[in-house]
Amino acid sequence: MTLRVAIVGAGPAGIYAADILTKSSAETGTPVSVDLLERLPAPFGLVRYGVAPDHPRIKEIVKALHRVLAKPEVRLLGNVEYGVDVKLEDLRTYYDAVVVATGAMADRDLGIPGEELTYGAAEFVSWYDAHPDVSQDWPLDATSVAVIGVGNVALDVARVLAKTGDEMLTTDIPSHVHYGLWSKTTTDVHVFARRGPAYAKFSPMELRELNHSPNVEVVVHPEGFDVDDHGMEHIGKHKAQKMVLDTLANWVGREPVGKPHRIHLHFAQAPVEVRGADGKVTTLRTERTRPLGDGNVEGTGEVTDWDVQAVYRAVGYRSTALPGLPFDDRAAVIPNDGGRVLGLDGRAIPGTYVTGWIKRGPVGLIGHTKSDAAETVGHLLADLAASGPTATLREPADVDAYLAERGVDVTTFEHWERLDRHEVALGEAQGRERVKVAEREAMLEAGRG
Incomplete structure (x- = not known):
């Protein structure tokens, strides 16, 4: 049976976790299907919206992240806001595990x-x-x-x-x-x-x-x-x-x-x-x-x-609290043990994990999130090996139907590729590599083609 994993946040931390999960499939022989739920219409989080525009070398990381999103086992579900369009209890219906990778933007x-x-x-x-x-x-x-x-x-x-x-x-x-x-x-x-x-x-x-x-x-x-x-x-x-x-x-x-x-x-x-x-x-x-x-x-x-x-x-x-999840306001992280989310009683909450800055705080460079993700994914796979799959509705189409019923205008990897080409074309017209589209509706429209 294919393991179903939802990752909340399609920045570097979330995408690195998706990459490690899919690579583990080849090692363990257990198929893995990953959905990246992203609040914004475009992926890449901190790289797109946290790196200064005059640092194009750092933005080269996007190329590696793009290759992960292109994997057939990975889906991007953009313009989906956790806590508004979907809640933790909803995700448990469709996924065996949920990884929170929402970073820190306050x-x-x-x-x-x-x-x-x-x-x-x-x-x-x-x-x-x-x-x-x-x-x-x-x-x-x-x-x-x-x-x-x-x-x-x-x-x-x-x-x-x-x-x-x-x-x-x-x-x-x-x-x-x-x-x-x-x-x-x-x-x-x-x-x-x-x-x-x-x-x-x-x-x-x-x-x-x-x-x-x-x-x-x-x-x-x-x-x-x-x-x-x-x-x-x-x-x-x-x-x-x-x-x-x-x-x-x-x-x-x-x-x-x-x-x-x-x-x-x-x-x-x-x-x-x-x-x-x-x-x-x-x-x-x-x-x-x-x-x-x-x-x-x-x-x-x-x-x-x-x-x-x-x-x-x-x-x-600093990170911010998320609905349905514990939060340490002083440290500004979700309490966890190596990526396993801990409840108020100090025990691990089954099927719930964190990675990236919301796991360890906003320290280190973008590449440091790889080791974070490896630790979290290791625990996730060990737990699922012991407990077995838990989701009751297991097809990607089930998630799609739920979001469509709620009227969510979901953006996919194909939408991102069209937006990407559109921004590059805007840049070429001005002799630049790219001109970023700023308005959400304009991003959605460009993604639709």
């Missing part, structure tokens, strides 16, 4: 006064990546902007805010994003790190890319650029961190060359308050920190008020 909070005046990095990323569920308008009327955080997303936000709109026109951004970036008034972007440079979390490549724009100057401020013994020990254990520190050290004190836009990197500055008037930011207050010798820092009481008109918080993503 912003973590700073926990400081005035935070309600700030923008979340995830919101801004969704705007410039043309997510169909966000507004096409974004306020870009600030001359000086603050970005809180020193991860790759913080640098993405800073870089996109600093570069000119026309620089970004070589990417897949649609017209509304280009117009917004072209008309923005930002000249200076200030990036703030609570700790010193030895603990910056961005990758060496991401950091070096800041310096590639002909219109953007990177300024590393010497204040707070200190490395204590613990910091030296830390970079001694992490090669990438040492490369980051070496690059930053080479930039400290460089003579300005007069580029029109600037990205300022400030270390040992912790945000303590955002001030504003009439709903607009007027000031970011930070406090100088000092190292405690164990990787942590404490405030010194020395505060600085920065004249900025917008503040973006980029201190990490």
